[in-house]
């Protein structure tokens with residue numbers, strides 16, 4: 001059986017950089033081999049550059065972005081803790097569920113689908129519940145295509161409440177400034193704007209967060225994601241905890257190399273340019289952009305199809321006729337909208353031209369309504 005070659009323009013995974021696919025084909029080395037440990041250390045250094053942080057505890061967690069989410073919550077939250085979570089889509093909801101399973105008391109700060117979380121509302125919620133251990137927010141909501149502002153939450157640095165940020169879709173696609181924004185804990189994923197297959201979750205923790213983990217009364221509920229134990233492998237002790245996903249670390253190392261060769265700012269600019277063009281052209285084709293203007297992610301666009309379109313059937317046609325994957329809408333946007341991802345290696349003019357060309361053909365043939 002042959003695995004088809006697709007143009008992945010949905011919410012993730014995105015197409016991997018060619019250098020990453022080549023790295024995946026390298027022979028295995030052992031997870032305690034000095035050469036592998038050098039690659040692991042260099043990967044963490046590269047992650048510090050991409051996260052814009054000096055945080056010592058910066059590493060790729062084994063597992064996809066959700067493992068990064070779990071790692072943050074199980075290490076930072078103890079049963080009975082109060083946490084404040086911004087909810088404006090699927091991934092904010094998921095954070096609430098993960099926190100609840102850690103035994104947390106969750107205070108939700110909500111915004112409608114397509115709207116950003118108001119940072120002042122999070123700060124007000126913290127002021128009303130200063131005992132809260134954590135404020136958590138999704139920087140780039142992949143379910144809606146909305147960016148929420150994180151920088152104003154820096155004010156939490158004057159309180160005992162930590163700031164946790166999900167930047168699974170943000171990292172490398174739009175500016176992320178861990179140190180400048182005072183973020184205490186952050187997780188990402190490899191298969192969105194980093195251009196690497198799914199399988200690792202880059203995370204970073206401030207000294208404040210590390211201190212919080214050290215002073216826990218109860219051990220983290222998860223043995224596998226216990227950062228104290230994982231730290232003994234990625235740190236100087238090099239003590240076996242679990243076998244690192246070696247090939248994925250090698251692939252991430254290669255992907256971060258491509259990114260840093262291009263330059264982080266150049267990557268942000270590339271995503272901004274192609275996302276802006278796609279969004280402008282979709283409107284001329286009768287699509288309606290669903291994320292609030294000014295808070296639209298260039299790397300993830302939610303758009304309602306022209307009135308009367310059968311989104312599921314047309315999405316299948318895109319895949320079967322041209323090998324183009326786009327995503328369906330979720331939640332409030334299910335059944336009427338598509339999610340277009342222009343991420344990592346896929347964030348190219350040729351991706352925009354190809355997907356718009358396919359839509360124009362569907363409209364010319366009458367399979368998709370125009371306006």
Ligand SMILES: *Cc1c(COP(=O)(O)O)cnc(C)c1O
Pocket residue numbers: 012064065066067069091138140141142166167168169189198
């Ligand atoms: C994709 C995504 C996740 C989950 O990542 P997985 O790799 O699917 O586990 C979490 N948060 C956001 C914002 C995402 O886009």
